Amino acid sequence: MSNYQLRNTILDVLIRIEKDSGFSHLILDHEIKMNKMNPKDEGLLTEVVYGTIQRQLTLDYYIDSFVTQKKKLDDWVRMLLRMSIYQMTFLDKVPDHAIIHEAVEIAKKRGHKGSASFVNGVLRNVQRKGVPKTEAIQSDSKRLAIETSHPQWLVERWINAYGYETAKEICEENLNRKAITVRVQPLKIDRDEAMQILNEQGFEVSPSAFSTQGIIVEKGNVLKTKLFKEGYITIQDQSSMLVAEMLDVKPDMHVLDACSAPGGKATHIAEKMQDKGTIDAYDLHKKKVKLIDNKASELDLSIINADTADARQLQTIHSNESFDRILVDAPCSGLGVIRGKPEIKYHKQESDIQRLAIIQLDILESVAPLLKKNGLIVYSTCTVDTEENEHVVKKFLKRNENYEIDHKFFEELPGHLEGSQGITEAGIQLFPQSFGTDGFFLTRLIRIK
Numbered sequence: 020m021s022n023y024q025l026r027n028t029i030l031d032v033l034i035r036i037e038k039d040s041g042f043s044h045l046i047l048d049h050e051i052k053m054n055k056m057n058p059k060d061e062g063l064l065t066e067v068v069y070g071t072i073q074r075q076l077t078l079d080y081y082i083d084s085f086v087t088q089k090k091k092l093d094d095w096v097r098m099l100l101r102m103s104i105y106q107m108t109f110l111d112k113v114p115d116h117a118i119i120h121e122a123v124e125i126a127k128k129r130g131h132k133g134s135a136s137f138v139n140g141v142l143r144n145v146q147r148k149g150v151p152k153t154e155a156i157q158s159d160s161k162r163l164a165i166e167t168s169h170p171q172w173l174v175e176r177w178i179n180a181y182g183y184e185t186a187k188e189i190c191e192e193n194l195n196r197k198a199i200t201v202r203v204q205p206l207k208i209d210r211d212e213a214m215q216i217l218n219e220q221g222f223e224v225s226p227s228a229f230s231t232q233g234i235i236v237e238k239g240n241v242l243k244t245k246l247f248k249e250g251y252i253t254i255q256d257q258s259s260m261l262v263a264e265m266l267d268v269k270p271d272m273h274v275l276d277a278c279s280a281p282g283g284k285a286t287h288i289a290e291k292m293q294d295k296g297t298i299d300a301y302d303l304h305k306k307k308v309k310l311i312d313n314k315a316s317e318l319d320l321s322i323i324n325a326d327t328a329d330a331r332q333l334q335t336i337h338s339n340e341s342f343d344r345i346l347v348d349a350p351c352s353g354l355g356v357i358r359g360k361p362e363i364k365y366h367k368q369e370s371d372i373q374r375l376a377i378i379q380l381d382i383l384e385s386v387a388p389l390l391k392k393n394g395l396i397v398y399s400t401c402t403v404d405t406e407e408n409e410h411v412v413k414k415f416l417k418r419n420e421n422y423e424i425d426h427k428f429f430e431e432l433p434g435h436l437e438g439s440q441g442i443t444e445a446g447i448q449l450f451p452q453s454f455g456t457d458g459f460f461l462t463r464l465i466r467i468k
């Protein structure tokens with residue numbers, strides 16, 4: 020692929036992610052497969068696409084300071100400027116003159132002479148004068164929002180909930196890439212053996228402190244390994260691994276996973292139960308239910324019954340007090356996974372959070388009667404937001420006196436979390452900057468009567 024073709028592909032991918040509100044990782048994976056790219060091109064494509072999305076609002080702030088025309092820029096022109104300025108400002112892989120030359124060539128082909136000279140003018144200005152400073156922005160939240168490319172409402176929400184310093188740390192960490200972590204299927208291989216095999220294949224690996232099944236992979240693409248292809252390991256964030264650990268399942272239990280697709284936690288629970296007992300796993304979306312079946316069969320697990328259902332209607336299928344354990348891994352705003360899916364921060368609105376918090380509480384309240392006395396519910400989300408996390412738990416407890424927080428949960432948390440800033444009376448909020456995990460919340464409730 021020529022440099023020109025590669026830059027053009029990067030632009031196409033970025034436009035598609037923005038236009039279709041699509042997930043960057045899915046569109047990127049598809050593009051890489053379709054184009055059969057070499058690893059170097061694949062690396063640059065991934066780096067520029069993620070980086071441009073991660074820094075979008077900062078890049079727009081730069082662009083707007085150089086553009087005097089009142090007319091709205093064409094979407095493709097803005098995107099071409101974003102990806103070019105991203106490379107000039109945040110990467111040092113390609114010299115500025117080459118970036119400008121290629122951007123102008125793309126503009127000539129996509130637009131007319133005017134577009135090419137406009138793109139040339141803006142980029143030459145960036146090259147000559149550098150990008151504008153942000154220090155002069157008076158408001159702390161606005162400055163942080165522009166510097167770290169987050170919507171201002173979100174920055175203000177995090178400042179209000181956790182204070183300025185923590186909000187700043189979250190925003191800054193969201194600009195980084197995280198290490199991949201995998202979970203071993205312990206009925207097929209043990210962790211040490213899997214680590215040794217990965218090591219021998221050149222991967223840099225270390226054991227996770229969150230789960231006895233977790234491995235941190237610092238470098239390398241595990242998706243291409245035999246271990247992954249044959250279901251000895253699966254990709255899962257360490258925070259998510261904590262869920263099955265905290266659910267405290269045993270073989271032969273009857274477990275409900277109310278919001279289960281694509282089945283990451285259901286399969287972990289099945290492994291913990293030594294594939295003995297029953298897991299009823301539901302998801303609202305029929306298409307996604309297939310993913311649960313696929314994951315279970317990839318990992319050679321047999322005790323998961325996956326089906327389509329609204330978690331708020333499960334009383335019509337199951338009678339009260341039928342489950343030993345229930346997992347509510349609730350649909351959420353996903354603000355904890357911005358590092359991997361950076362477009363999330365632009366697509367979510369504050370109203371989404373309010374709408375989701377109502378659904379989360381509804382789901383918890385609907386499944387609560389289905390749990391046996393002395394049984395446990397784990398409630399979790401991959402978000403960093405008090406309204407979806409602590410507030411949902413507190414509202415639930417206020418309205419369901421037969422439940423309380425299971426305090427043994429805090430004692431059972433891995434030792435390195437002790438004294439973590441995210442531990443509250445309602446559960447634990449993992450921040451992305453704290454332990455290298457996704458931003459994640461979980462807690463455990465016990466049915467006392």
Ligand SMILES: C[S@@+](CC[C@H](N)C(=O)[O-])C[C@H]1O[C@@H](n2cnc3c(N)ncnc32)[C@H](O)[C@@H]1O
Pocket residue numbers: 259277278279280281282283284285301302303304307328329330331348349350351382401
């Ligand atoms: C956080 S994801 C679950 C991830 C899953 N537990 C795992 O570990 O792979 C939340 C899931 O809830 C599903 N969902 C949304 N609303 C639901 C509802 N009312 N009832 C059941 N599932 C729902 C979504 O389709 C989504 O797959």
